[in-house]
Amino acid sequence: MEAHILGWAAVSLYLAAEVLAIVSLRRPKPARDVAGAVCLAVGLVLHFGDLEIRARALGSVPYRTLEGSVSLFGWMLGIAYLALWIRHRERAMGPFLIPIVVLSSAIGMLLPPTVSPPSPQTRGALFAFHVTFAILAYAAFTFSFVLSVLYLIQNRQIRRKQTGLLFARLPALEAIGRMNRTSVSIGLAALIVALAIGVARAQRLWGSLGDPKIAWAFLTLVVYALLLWLDRRGWEGTRVAVLSIFGFGVVLFSYTVVNMYFSTAHNFR
Numbered sequence: 001m002e003a004h005i006l007g008w009a010a011v012s013l014y015l016a017a018e019v020l021a022i023v024s025l026r027r028p029k030p031a032r033d034v035a036g037a038v039c040l041a042v043g044l045v046l047h048f049g050d051l052e053i054r055a056r057a058l059g060s061v062p063y064r065t066l067e068g069s070v071s072l073f074g075w076m077l078g079i080a081y082l083a084l085w086i087r088h089r090e091r092a093m094g095p096f097l098i099p100i101v102v103l104s105s106a107i108g109m110l111l112p113p114t115v116s117p118p119s120p121q122t123r124g125a126l127f128a129f130h131v132t133f134a135i136l137a138y139a140a141f142t143f144s145f146v147l148s149v150l151y152l153i154q155n156r157q158i159r160r161k162q163t164g165l166l167f168a169r170l171p172a173l174e175a176i177g178r179m180n181r182t183s184v185s186i187g188l189a190a191l192i193v194a195l196a197i198g199v200a201r202a203q204r205l206w207g208s209l210g211d212p213k214i215a216w217a218f219l220t221l222v223v224y225a226l227l228l229w230l231d232r233r234g235w236e237g238t239r240v241a242v243l244s245i246f247g248f249g250v251v252l253f254s255y256t257v258v259n260m261y262f263s264t265a266h267n268f269r
Contacts, residue, residue, distance in 0.1 A: 004109045007050035007071065011109065013043030014078065014102045021094030033091045037082065040098070044078045047105060051075065061128045063135065071108025072132070076139035077101040080186060084143065088179050090171045096150060097143055126197055133194035134217075138251055140187030141224065145248035147180040148241035155238055177237050180244060181228070188224050195221060216254040223247040 020036035051072060054062030062068035078101045084093070154170055170176070195217050202211060227243045 004050055006046045006053065007105070007109045010043040010047035010050065011102060011105050013039045013046065014098060014105060017043070018095065018098040018102060021091065021098055024091050025095055028091065033089075036094060037085060040078055040082060040101075044075060044082070047071075047075045047078070050109075061131065063131050065114040067108055067111035067113060069108075069131075069135065070104060070111060073135050073139060074101055074103075074105030074108050076132075076136045077104055077142065080136070080139045080143055080183070083186065084179055084182060087182055088175065090175055090179060092170045093147070093150075093176075093179065096146060100142060100146065126201055130194050130197040130201065133190045133197070137187045137191035137194060138255060140183045140190065141220075141248055141251045144180050144183040144187065144244050147176055147183060148244040148248075151176045151180065151237060151241045155241075173237060177231075177240070180240070181231055184224055184228050184231075184244065188221070188228060191217065191221055191224070213254065213258055216250070216258050220247065220250050220254060223250055 017036040017039040020032050020039065024032040024036065051062045051068070054068050054071070058065070058068070063072040077097075081094075081097050081101060084090075084097070150170065151173060154176065155173060158173070171179075195214075198214065198217065202214060223243070224247050227240060227247060230243070231240045
């Protein structure tokens with residue numbers, strides 16, 4: 001498990017997809033876009049194989065540990081990016097979004113493995129679905145954050161009339177806004193499923209909803225639901241972007257600080 005041969009092969013394919021995305025940004029060709037998507041898709045298949053090997057070695061789902069969780073996060077980022085590419089076909093966003101897939105996946109391979117016997121709480125299909133949908137939500141919200149930052153930078157450059165070659169090739173602000181809306185929609189749907197399963201499990205296992213992680217999950221749900229509602233009500237794009245960045249701050253705090261220091265049921269073990 002420590003070698004992660006399949007995992008590193010996946011990272012190599014993600015890097016190839018990034019190179020093709022950069023080249024396609026400078027010299028657009030549909031064939032390069034398709035080749036990049038194929039590299040990413042094959043990488044996702046190999047990455048999934050690595051996660052399966054982790055699961056067998058742990059005797060449980062691979063993402064009950066920190067390194068497995070980060071690796072799954074990288075895999076879900078790849079899934080989310082493919083969904084955005086299929087939905088919007090905006091080749092210009094690849095050079096900005098794929099590096100996050102590469103970085104998260106590589107960190108998941110480099111973190112030292114944690115070997116501990118699984119507890120009854122970390123077994124079963126419900127636990128697997130709960131964590132899978134939660135991390136998919138985190139991945140979608142991460143892309144929403146990146147898209148929001150790009151939106152603000154692009155908007156500032158346009159206002160100052162200082163658009164260079166790089167940002168001249170980016171999609172229009174409206175297209176970035178649509179991609180952000182898709183990311184938030186995916187994240188919200190996944191978070192609702194994860195939260196519903198999590199609440200049901202909490203009631204069954206502990207008979208209460210007192211874990212801080214649940215409260216932060218509800219807060220995250222409220223922030224992004226408000227964002228989507230305001231966006232559809234015609235809120236200014238820059239305000240939506242700022243709220244998206246704030247929402248990602250809530251997600252980041254929940255995923256790291258709450259998991260590691262406050263929650264007893266969601267800490268990595």
